[in-house]
Amino acid sequence: MSSQPRIAIDAMGGDEGVRVMMAGVALARRRHEGLRFTLFGDEARIKSALVNHPNLRAASEIVHAPDVVDAGDKPSVAIRKKTSSMSMAIAAVKAGDCGAAVSSGNTGALMAMAKLALRTMKGVDRPALAAMLPTLGDNDVVMLDLGANTECDARNLVQFAVMGAAYARIALDLERPRVRLMNIGTEEMKGTEEIRDAAAILRAATSLPLSFDGFTEGDKIGRGDVDVIVSDGFSGNVALKTAEGTARFVTDLLRTAFTSSIRSKLGFLISKPAMHLLRHHLDPNNHNGAVFLGLNGVVVKSHGSANDKGVANAVHVAARLLEEDITRRIAADMHGIEGLTAPASRMELPAK
């Protein structure tokens, strides 16, 4: 890696096109003056989009990528597109030319490529997908895994807890993040054997830079009393999407209610600032940037429909993790759980 941190940008992914990607990266650059970028994609379109962003242009190198991963490409098809902007961005991280990559493209393809090219880091069995969700408290909450692994054993869950805590320490600036395992009740005997075993291991791992607080449930995600929520990728994905869908559902209902009568419409106009505040808090762009944790290199997925502010957020996440060297931090923390397994006595508990 060069002396200055450099981020590989897949300029072609995303529903909104090169222009929004470039506008977003330009926004992020303002927060990270020392950052350099390598922009992968159609050279002519990138150059044209950069006309409005001379500062980004000055901090960037453009590398032409003749191919593009499509939204509908299966991962098995996408990984064979070696000259796609996504492949080349990941390859730049693998080669050490860049410390991190950001893409708004096909999630499954990005996950498969990143895993294949960068490999899982030493001490980690499986990478996980992590993101931030808004809460009613002062801080956001880190949730993982959000879909990289449909089934997880206790060891996977423990590693996710360590990786998620490392992420929270950097992104939320916390010393000892409060970590909980997602479960369907908070009593000790609840949930699957994997979850109970993971809880036993985490309870025993007192030297880790995190505070393990037991279980949490789906209705407490946004309460603000926990910093990291750990689950298998299936229920994490269900929880994330259900939260997104329900927030949209309620705001849709609200819109219908507010247009149901002239009186309601008037009330809406008057309370517009309040509605604006609500929308701001729920705007996914403010939480954009899902991170693949546990790889030899930082890879951030920006939402396909993110606007410039959203893309800037994803790039900011990549920059922070790169500056704070999350990979090294996770590696160090993994020593703290080496050799720890669930106490044998727990195996005697009934399976449900």
Added chain:
Amino acid sequence: MSSQPRIAIDAMGGDEGVRVMMAGVALARRRHEGLRFTLFGDEARIKSALVNHPNLRAASEIVHAPDVVDAGDKPSVAIRKKTSSMSMAIAAVKAGDCGAAVSSGNTGALMAMAKLALRTMKGVDRPALAAMLPTLGDNDVVMLDLGANTECDARNLVQFAVMGAAYARIALDLERPRVRLMNIGTEEMKGTEEIRDAAAILRAATSLPLSFDGFTEGDKIGRGDVDVIVSDGFSGNVALKTAEGTARFVTDLLRTAFTSSIRSKLGFLISKPAMHLLRHHLDPNNHNGAVFLGLNGVVVKSHGSANDKGVANAVHVAARLLEEDITRRIAADMHGIEGLTAPASRMELPAK
């Protein structure tokens, strides 16, 4: 069972006490004139609560139950309380004196008792917990399993689909409910092997009175384009609680936003009818009553914090399922999937 349908009521469960239970049952009775009730609990308190409800009193029998299942009782403790109002209500269904039981008490205890006393019906491996959720469409959506089974195989999921469809036919008055399996993507290769196998079986079972429409995701629960959503009890419970928590989260944000300035407060006052409409739609009392499907008898769980309208809803659910003989219907439908298993070819698919 006597000639008139009779429902066993656990008068003691619930945070709101005997008075609210009795008020709710009285409300429900008005919708079901022919219904009779047996009320289990503290005789003096029941009698005192019935003073205001002479019509319910005339339609009811009171059976004194000296013991109560506490909210904190583990199922293993609760099932030993043979003279609790909950135990006695379930026993009345087992004996055939009542066709259904309704309780607002401890869910885990109720589930354990019902399973133990009533046994799983022929053709069903495991009972499931089902409930209705609001949607933006014309109808509510039935979701199951919501927590009775933390891990499920393909056969369980298929049986849940059949039971959920039988419930939707009765409660939503549909001929061929649209059924989907909860997954983390809608493509055929997504999810666990259990889910993909269940999909293959349901796709093959074309004679069933349901329309199997493939997979759905957490963000589409409230969209109104599906009548029954089937999942294992772990992710179903996570989804249900996340939906509840997010709805509360958004309305809490709204409240904060509306009280943030005098202008917002004024807007709130003017748009009160709109907010009232929203609250009405999201009020859990309008969807109260979770059903244990797959037992030899109807058991409905009312939410502990339900008000009289909520309790009335739960009793109404029990009455409808009893009138329409859901147990017999499920038994008939189960014939339609007998002998069906996942095609062997599917086993060759990669596990993730």
